[in-house]
Amino acid sequence: MNLFKIKKPETSVVPIIISVPHSGTKFPSDIKKQYKKRMRNHLDDTDWYVDRLYEFAPSLGITVIKANLSRWVIDLNRDPESVPLYNDNRLITSNTPITDFYGNAIYKSKDVEPDENEVKRRLNTYYWPYYKQLEEMLEERKKQFGTVLLWDAHSIRHKVSTIQKDPFPDMILGNNNEKTADPKLIKSALEGLQSGNFKINHNTPFKGGHITRYFGKPENNIHTLQLEMNKILYMDDNEITYNNDRAEKVQQVLLNTMKNLIDTLQKI
Numbered sequence: 001m002n003l004f005k006i007k008k009p010e011t012s013v014v015p016i017i018i019s020v021p022h023s024g025t026k027f028p029s030d031i032k033k034q035y036k037k038r039m040r041n042h043l044d045d046t047d048w049y050v051d052r053l054y055e056f057a058p059s060l061g062i063t064v065i066k067a068n069l070s071r072w073v074i075d076l077n078r079d080p081e082s083v084p085l086y087n088d089n090r091l092i093t094s095n096t097p098i099t100d101f102y103g104n105a106i107y108k109s110k111d112v113e114p115d116e117n118e119v120k121r122r123l124n125t126y127y128w129p130y131y132k133q134l135e136e137m138l139e140e141r142k143k144q145f146g147t148v149l150l151w152d153a154h155s156i157r158h159k160v161s162t163i164q165k166d167p168f169p170d171m172i173l174g175n176n177n178e179k180t181a182d183p184k185l186i187k188s189a190l191e192g193l194q195s196g197n198f199k200i201n202h203n204t205p206f207k208g209g210h211i212t213r214y215f216g217k218p219e220n221n222i223h224t225l226q227l228e229m230n231k232i233l234y235m236d237d238n239e240i241t242y243n244n245d246r247a248e249k250v251q252q253v254l255l256n257t258m259k260n261l262i263d264t265l266q267k268i
Contacts, residue, residue: 016060021154050153076130096114148223171200189261
């Protein structure tokens, strides 16, 4: 099974990599039946269709990498030791989750939940290969251009009460309190996101996950930004069906943002 899919630029390459770590839906055959069938068929925590929102990116010279495995197999945006990324009492799943975001068990029984050895196996087999691929692409672009931006693309349900009581804003740009990217890139991204009619938050309630924090080293000319967006921006209110009319408005904002970032990268 291929762990990820890479879409290469269709025109002159630019120093931006888009990562989509949570849109995968596949399960390795050796562990697939350990999960509750009802949960596996629904995959509520999946970032549905996020890769589709960025289908324009290769035409701008951007490389896109999308993970194929479900985040319930391995969560690529969690700490490898499952150290919590937040300390505000929200529900935080591990790199090998045993529940969904609402605390519902995803395995058939506790007997088949991943133990320490299984966690290590999944990290070595599924987690670190994605990181290695990202690292190689970032280093290649940095060598070519002198600097590079990793954009980590996510979405989340309109409301998840185990994370916060109120509905989420439309979009949240995260950069670990401005530590993972040059201020000019952060400003450029915010201006692009604000080109539409969406409410944009900055680092609240999401500051960027492990991918953003792990790779973001502005002092080494590797910049990272995470965008979390509300699923009802581009899906029907049931958060199941892709809504073309809504999605087109989101894509225009994303397009504006990427163009802004390409211009800004040439100046830093």
